[in-house]
Amino acid sequence: MxxxxxxxxxxxxxxxxxxxxxxxxxxxxxxxxxxxxxxxxxxxxxxxxxxxxxxxxxxxxxxxxxxxxxxxxxxxxxxxxxxxxxxxxxxxxxxxxxxxxxxxxxxxxxxxxxxxxxxxxxxxxxxxxxxxxxxxxxxxxxxxxxxxAHPTQGLLDVMTIREHRPDFENLAVVICGDIKHSRVARSDVQALTAMGVREIRLCGPAPLMPTQEEFPRCTFVEDFDEAIGGADAAIMLRLQKERMSATELPDEAAYFARYGLDTRRLARAAKGCLVMHPGPINRGVEIASEVADGAQSKILEQxxxxxxxxxxxxxxxxxx
Known part of the structure; x- marks a missing residue:
């Protein structure tokens, strides 16, 4: 009809x-x-x-x-x-x-x-x-x-955040993963910046990070435990397996140990921190299954x- x-x-x-x-x-x-x-x-x-x-x-x-x-x-x-x-x-x-x-x-x-x-x-x-x-x-x-760029992904991500936390000026958002090669990260940063987000933190292995000049309004944090502290939303990026060789990490398990989002790390974030991912997710690499399927996950909503x-x-x- x-x-x-x-x-x-x-x-x-x-x-x-x-x-x-x-x-x-x-x-x-x-x-x-x-x-x-x-x-x-x-x-x-x-x-x-x-x-x-x-x-x-x-x-x-x-x-x-x-x-x-x-x-x-x-x-x-x-x-x-x-x-x-x-x-x-x-x-x-x-x-x-x-x-x-x-x-x-x-x-x-x-x-x-x-x-x-x-x-x-x-x-x-x-x-x-x-x-x-x-x-x-x-x-x-x-x-x-x-x-x-991936502009519609940036739009849907800020739409998802706005439905739960419309007070962008008070938010801290962390984006973690292969920022350097990510069109999602670039569009997300542009959308979040336009919406007036208080702080955008970028985190990932050094070889997979862009230059500070490209993202002058973002905070670069090497340690993910520090980066997610008090965050209101965490956007986890998909790791392409071919990029792993460029890092100092030997395998996906080592990556998860340093940069994966598990329940321990999520507990360091602000209460009710939104868990997001552009998909498809690599379970046990960027994000633990119990977090991806948990109450704070907005992945399917995205x-x-x-x-x-x-x-x-x-x-x-x-x-x-």
Whole structure:
């Protein structure tokens, strides 16, 4: 069943976005508008059990050059719940695997009269390149590029925090893991900074940490026991196994001993500290099962919020 878009009144719009490729320099007012829209859509579609027809007649293309079941499925659900047509472009069988240039592919797809392209690519800056080379009015949404940005992940993370701790100015948030190679960490820092979080602490093995110059507003803490002390939210990052060799730690068990979130470390955090992870988690590496499945874990809530945040982004970019 579809609900007419006339029965859904989105929040007031100002300086409407055309694309979403990064959260860098996005003002708090814009982020809050997207979060408010996500909540409104969650209510309007009864937590996903009913469809809206806000984007009926629109076409959204998922263009993923990297595998990502979770993010692609989330974008697909978001678009379909808004009534849009969705195309999943299989790169493995596309002409790009035969040497066709990325921008030739873009123009070919534009000729099919798409309204939005959701792109994930291993090369940082690819979404902006698509924006610069697009010849139509197609909107570009970044679903993750290299180690640079994952804006909808940043939005869903601050949405999750805001639902439990809206007093951002009083919060201390710790992000732990492979910060250096994490597009999630960068988008989270941008979103948290825009929302006015009091303190953002970054923690991880030295070879997996960025430079202080890249994150001038963050506090770098080498010891995780110290970093999580009094924290109101802990965002644990997935460790890619191929990165382990770059650290001084011999194996995943050693990593967990130094940087894993277990019940002992969680007890050092502030009461009710939110436990978060972009997923998929490595149990016993970044986080203990009893913490991932515990009362303070918001990991599955993040997954659910991801659909509504992506509905909000699509609604802002494509809504009539």
């Amino acid at each position: 579809f609900i007419s878009s006339r029965s859904f009144e989105p929040p007031a719009m100002h300086s409407r976005l055309r694309h979403l490729t990064t959260l860098e320099n996005l003002p708090r007012s814009c982020i809050e508008r997207l979060l408010d829209r996500a909540l409104s859509m969650r209510d309007a579609c009864a937590h996903g059990t009913r469809k809206l027809d806000l984007l009926a007649g629109r076409t959204v293309l998922n263009l993923f050059f990297e595998p990502s079941t979770r993010t692609r499925t989330s974008f697909e659900l978001a678009a379909r719940r808004l009534g849009a047509d969705v195309i999943n472009f299989d790169i493995g069988f596309s002409s790009t695997s035969k040497g066709e240039e990325l921008f030739d592919t873009l123009h070919t797809l534009e000729a099919m009269h798409l309204d939005a392209i959701v792109v994930r690519h291993k090369v940082s800056g690819t979404p902006e390149e698509l924006v610069r080379h697009a010849m139509s009015g197609v909107s570009v949404i970044n679903a993750g590029d290299g180690n640079r 997954v659910g919020n991801g659909v509504f945040v992506r509905m909000a982004v699509l609604g802002e970019l494509l809504g009539r």
